[in-house]
Amino acid sequence: MRAFLVKARRSKTAPTFSLKSLAGTSGRLDVVLRSILAAFRWGGGLRRDVVFYALLEGPPRPPLVIEVRGPELKSLPTSEVELARIFCRVYLGEEVPGFRAYRESFEPLVARLSERFKVVYLHEDGRDIRSVELSDDTLFVLGDHEGLDRESEEFLKRMSVPWVSLGPIAYLTSHCIVLVNEELDRRLRLSR
DSSP states (O other): OEEEEEEESSOOSSSOSOGGGHHHHSSSHHHHHHHHHHHHEETTEEOSSEEEEEEEOOSSSOOEEEEEEGGGOSOOOSSHHHHHHHHHHHHTTOOOTTEEEEOOOHHHHHHHHTTTSEEEEEEEEEEEGGGSOOOSSEEEEEEOTTOOOHHHHHHHHHTTOOEEESOSSOOOHHHHHHHHHHHHHHHHHHTO
16 A cells, blocks of 8 residues: 655644635645645545645644545545645544544654655655655655755764655655656556
């Protein structure tokens, strides 16, 4: 199962934002929502082979992880606003199939997930993804629109997490996820 972890340094950890102005009032939770849609949606419906971890570090009570599990999803909306409505329900403790909320900060989360996944950090200064051996059990760590902070990058270096690049340009977080899914799909298809 492939996995994505997006660290969102300013995304709100409570439903204290306007659905009419997600980008302006949610600490850019819209970046996370768009990334979730990119991870799970494709022309044929929903991907079931994906787990997504949104690490939210904004006010009022950070950190908060929203975990989205493909195999458990009943459905997933196609719009950021509808997905934000689901987040609001999860923030309030409501059970939503495929969604789970818990408190865990970056370092313990990555350390725990490294026991199950090969962890790589997506960064434009990394090794070209096409020259890196990847399994389907890979966790791709990404920053939000601001990227990862230096402390988090240093932690990944101490863990010997490889830096992997999709090319010399910095892409939007959601676009990176689409490109990674395409690359893994291509490799899976070629290995059959």
